[in-house]
Amino acid sequence: MAKVLLMQGNQACAEGAIAAGVKFFAGYPITPSTEIAESLAKRLPQVGGKFIQMEDEIASMAAIIGASLTGKKVLTATSGPGFSLKQELIGYAAITETPVVIANVQRVGPSTGQPTAAAQGDVMQARWGTHGDHPIIALTPASVPECFSLTIKAYEMSEKYRVPVIFLMDEVIGHMREKIELPDYSEVKQPCRKAPAAPSADYQAYKPDQDLVPPMAAFGQGYRYHVTGLVHDETGFPNGSPAATAKLLKRLHEKIENHLDDIVLYEEYRLEDADTAIIAYGGTARSAYAAIDMAREQGIKAGMFRMITMWPFPDKQIAKLATKVKNIVVAEMNYGQVVGEVKRVVEGKAPVKLVAKYDSDPISPKELLQVLGGR
Amino acid sequence: MEKLVEKYFRPRLPHIWCPGCGNGIVTGAIVKAIDKLGLNQDETVIVSGIGCSSRASGYLNFDTVHSAHGRALPVATGVKLSEPRLNVIVVTGDGDSTAIGGNHFIHAARRNINLTVVLYNNNIYGMTGGQYSPLTPSHSIATTAPYGTLERPFDVPELAKAAGATFVARSTAFHTQLLVDVIAQGIAHDGFSLIEAVTQCPIYNGRQNKLGDAPTMMKWQRDHAVNVEAAKKMTPEQLAGKFLIGVLHKSEAPEYTKQYDDLVIANAQKGAK
Ligand code: SF4
Numbered sequence: 329m330a331k332v333l334l335m336q337g338n339q340a341c342a343e344g345a346i347a348a349g350v351k352f353f354a355g356y357p358i359t360p361s362t363e364i365a366e367s368l369a370k371r372l373p374q375v376g377g378k379f380i381q382m383e384d385e386i387a388s389m390a391a392i393i394g395a396s397l398t399g400k401k402v403l404t405a406t407s408g409p410g411f412s413l414k415q416e417l418i419g420y421a422a423i424t425e426t427p428v429v430i431a432n433v434q435r436v437g438p439s440t441g442q443p444t445a446a447a448q449g450d451v452m453q454a455r456w457g458t459h460g461d462h463p464i465i466a467l468t469p470a471s472v473p474e475c476f477s478l479t480i481k482a483y484e485m486s487e488k489y490r491v492p493v494i495f496l497m498d499e500v501i502g503h504m505r506e507k508i509e510l511p512d513y514s515e516v517k518q519p520c521r522k523a524p525a526a527p528s529a530d531y532q533a534y535k536p537d538q539d540l541v542p543p544m545a546a547f548g549q550g551y552r553y554h555v556t557g558l559v560h561d562e563t564g565f566p567n568g569s570p571a572a573t574a575k576l577l578k579r580l581h582e583k584i585e586n587h588l589d590d591i592v593l594y595e596e597y598r599l600e601d602a603d604t605a606i607i608a609y610g611g612t613a614r615s616a617y618a619a620i621d622m623a624r625e626q627g628i629k630a631g632m633f634r635m636i637t638m639w640p641f642p643d644k645q646i647a648k649l650a651t652k653v654k655n656i657v658v659a660e661m662n663y664g665q666v667v668g669e670v671k672r673v674v675e676g677k678a679p680v681k682l683v684a685k686y687d688s689d690p691i692s693p694k695e696l697l698q699v700l701g702g703r
Numbered sequence: 704m705e706k707l708v709e710k711y712f713r714p715r716l717p718h719i720w721c722p723g724c725g726n727g728i729v730t731g732a733i734v735k736a737i738d739k740l741g742l743n744q745d746e747t748v749i750v751s752g753i754g755c756s757s758r759a760s761g762y763l764n765f766d767t768v769h770s771a772h773g774r775a776l777p778v779a780t781g782v783k784l785s786e787p788r789l790n791v792i793v794v795t796g797d798g799d800s801t802a803i804g805g806n807h808f809i810h811a812a813r814r815n816i817n818l819t820v821v822l823y824n825n826n827i828y829g830m831t832g833g834q835y836s837p838l839t840p841s842h843s844i845a846t847t848a849p850y851g852t853l854e855r856p857f858d859v860p861e862l863a864k865a866a867g868a869t870f871v872a873r874s875t876a877f878h879t880q881l882l883v884d885v886i887a888q889g890i891a892h893d894g895f896s897l898i899e900a901v902t903q904c905p906i907y908n909g910r911q912n913k914l915g916d917a918p919t920m921m922k923w924q925r926d927h928a929v930n931v932e933a934a935k936k937m938t939p940e941q942l943a944g945k946f947l948i949g950v951l952h953k954s955e956a957p958e959y960t961k962q963y964d965d966l967v968i969a970n971a972q973k974g975a976k
Contacts, residue, residue, distance in 0.1 A: 351785065352781065352784070352785045354777075354780075354781060370971070373963075373967045373968045373970075373971030373972070374971045374972060376968060376972075378784050378785055378963060379967075380780070380784060382777060382780075382810075383777075383806050383807065383810040384806060386774065386777070387774070387776075387777035387780075387806070387807055387810070388777075390770065390771070390774040390777035390778045390780075390781065390807075391777045391778065391780050391781035391784070392781060393770075393778055393781060394750070394768070394777070394778040394779060394780065394781025394782040394783075394785070395781035395782065395784065395785035395786075396781075397766075397768065397781075397782060398781075398782055398785045398786035398789070399786075400785045400786075402781075402785075416771055417771055417774065420770065420771050527745075547748050547766040547782060547786065547789065548745065548746050548748070548766065548786055548788065548789050549745065550745040551766065552744070552745065552764055552765055552766055552767075553766060553767075554713075554760070554761055554767045554768075554769065555767065555768045555769065555770075556760075556761065556768075556769035557769065557770065557771055558769065565715065565761060566761065
């Protein structure tokens, strides 16, 4: 039976995790993400899951990797400084293809920055925070109900592609309260990873299927396989040869690149006849909806391309958008991060203007309306 | 031993360790302890960090994780807490567990989660070529201490005990029988167990400090280790410059994963209904 509630974005993320069947959370308290941990400390044991507050952010990331290897869906949640600390092990999850979801409720940085203020400054860190070439998926919710539904999506992608998924929230969405209708969780389709056939002597832990994703055995079931952060071949054992290195890295990227149509999510808002497209995401998209509605009332043809999948970047969709509109405005709560990617993709086919705000206040609808030429 | 090799080692030998290295002896002792206890091989997980000793996980025929530097204990915590039926053995080195992983080490001990940690102590960073570790004796030579180390080493059993470990033991590559025995006791113990295995690195520690070849280093272990029982009858003078081996500490405290089931889950589910 559906339940209608007033809920915070952070809590909705926690509930989405419960609905997706998450059974393990490890974390370290940090503002403005702490409500995710607090909610799950209460909720997980109710569904037979485990919650642990680790000694630090690194330990939290390590613990969810260990738990994922036993076949559990896992979550950790953090904010900027903690996200930085987790990066080495996010890379470990990427190369070992261990499904994990990391919620990062962004705050102002660098360093301790502004713990309780909104920012969207971790876009590039979500993509390239860990060292080396690696694939990643990052999803960005723009409402409390979406915190719930997109968290479930994060598990679908993480489990299906065996890739770390960054759930890139911002303080506006994390702390905002909204009405949400929660479904009966027994009706939520449980995302789950592909399992190999019964244990046998020739199980190769990293031998991919056609979709480039290897089936994943859970620890304790007799497969006796090896997991290492070293470059490895299909057996899972270290193999540092140039051929094995190139083969692994190529497959890691291609298992994501080959499924962009499944992974890249976005919303088009009033774009049908728009002259100007605002590209926005997360908390900033909320102001963009309002600004576009106000602009339309004044006869200005504006619309929004709202990014839901932040990484892999929606290259194809934005390239197409650039051929349809006269102007592109990128609005973000940082000094300019997504705008660089947009310019790369647009390739000069439309002028790209940046509305950047980094004073710890969200971008207001009025500010965007002015950029659109409205009053 | 041949049968044990076939049963517990993957067909991936020879290993990468240098001739004379003690890591093979310690790894062999782990396998003998597992065999002695008759652990279910499919329900035993070996987690290691990074370093010479941590390469052991790759050779052992279990579900194994060669994790990140210093992070073996939190990875193992995730494995054990999410699936308590598994036996989890952590293989780590002195640098791995007491430098970069020092924080995890004390907290895992404090939680008293049922993990068995075998800490291979070769007193040096071997894999990166002979830099000093938190267990390098003061005034030793290392590539990063060409004039001698100033830092004082940890006494790992004391550290573990103070942090709350409920089983603490030490042995050496020379005292193999005792090593097997204390590892087996540690695995059988229901709580956090730390076994320090003093081992020789003839290549880096040995050469830089002119400690001799592997047999000489093992003779040093023989001559400087005193069994904790024998030590009770010895004077402080007789014990000067010596170190203790055997079971050094054992205490009772609730084990974390059981407490989690009995308290947290039980309370949560009572409240929810
Ligand atoms: S460097 Fe030292 S510890 Fe490492 S394998 Fe060689 S002898 Fe063993």
